Amino acid sequence: MSSGDEREVREGRGERDGRGKAVSALGRPWRAPLDHSGPVFVAGRGAWLVDRSGHRVIDATSGALNVFCGHGVEPVVDAFLAQLRTLAHVDMAQGLAGPAHRLADGLRDIRGHGGERFFFANSGSEAIELAVGLASRYWAAVDERRTDMVAFERGYHGSTALCQALSGLPQTGHAPGQGSVRVHHLTFGGFIGAGQRSEAARAYITARLRSLLAGSAAGTVLIEPFLNVGGGIRLPEGLLGDVRRVCDEYGALLVLDEVFTGMGRTGAWFAHEHPGVRPDLTAFSKGLTNGVCALSAVAADRRVLDRLPAGSIVPYGHTMSASAAACAAASATLEHIRRTGAVEAARASGARLLGALERELSGTDGVVDVRGHGLALSVELDGPDCAGSVQRVVYDLGAYTRQQGSTVLLAPPACLSGAEEERLVDHLVTGVRKVVAAR
Ligand SMILES: Cc1ncc(COP(=O)(O)O)c(C=O)c1O
Structure with a gap:
């Protein structure tokens, strides 16, 4: 930072508050x-x-x-800059560019789920919106009554209006009834501290999920494998597997919010690999470009995509979706993670x-x-x-x-x-x- 920049951060650029202090x-x-x-x-x-x-x-x-x-990390910065100089971006809804293909194929290889397709957005919130949008398209084709969702009360899924409605955290701006989706929240009941990852908490949450799916129109379950903003909470061992089983019992979709846990954070490329759970949709973002630029992704299982209404488009996209430069940075990040x-x-x-x-x-x-x-x-x-x-x-x-x-x-x-x-x-x-x- 130059000394001029530093002065600016300290003092603002001339605007003053009521007491004459620079703002x-x-x-x-x-x-x-x-x-x-x-x-x-x-x-x-x-x-x-x-x-x-x-x-x-x-x-x-x-x-x-x-x-x-x-x-x-030099190789990631270099890959980003080199792609910026060659071709920064084209509208991926109109044409195509190689870096997005390479990244999608690289992600399919590391996840090892052969039937997946990868869709790109910019932020974690957008990836959640995209995943929820795909889930709702699925339900529009399969059973249009099952539009409700289940999520953790202490989950955090982002700051767009839909994501705030999905999260139950007061500090992230959730207003009751906000957003167009009806959400049923899972809680930890009276469990606190280490009790939140106990066998008893696991049984409590699983039973609550079962009763929500049995007694409501919920067709989609959205879960973070580690509740980040909600208090850095580790879920009970085995819970994700239980959630998958209960989803299967009731034909519900499992959407994992791996925005924080994806790309290696928990000591596996994705946290759901630890219990060997296969989600229907996975949203991820943090770590994807090692912070060099904004990029997020949704991995969608073919089981979901194959049930979308015939000829249906994916109802989502942004100006910068799958930007060539961001995808090049992400492929270099994958390579760096592997190599190191x-x-x-x-x-x-x-x-x-x-x-x-x-x-x-x-x-x-x-x-x-x-x-x-x-x-x-x-x-x-x-x-x-x-x-x-x-x-x-x-x-x-x-x-x-x-x-x-x-x-x-x-x-x-x-x-x-x-x-x-x-x-x-x-x-x-x-x-x-x-x-x-x-x-
Ligand atoms: C688990 C989780 N989901 C979603 C988000 C939202 O991502 P973004 O801030 O990129 O929109 C975050 C951000 O911290 C997150 O931790």
């Missing part, structure tokens, strides 16, 4: 319009970020949870981090639960204030984390070295102890 023109996502609090970053490399005061922190947020291989063994690294690194955090923090004052799935790790504290304080102290110590309510979420990149893992654990443990001791 920046920037409006941020998920913040009040004039809220410019928080660190200002100027550089990122590997697992590290640098803020404008020169303070270096381990990026345990992987950008916006999407820089899975670490910042500044990032998926296996995420599994091993996640297991080491979880083991160390459990050893140091489980059962200690202020800590409700420690859990994780690959490189998605949660330290649940006894309130959002505590989580916020821990996050601030940890930042000063040298790591950048993400607060989800009472939980401090760690989602570092897979390039984390052993020494960086130790540092990250050390900062977090010190942060929790300091905050709890000071109360």
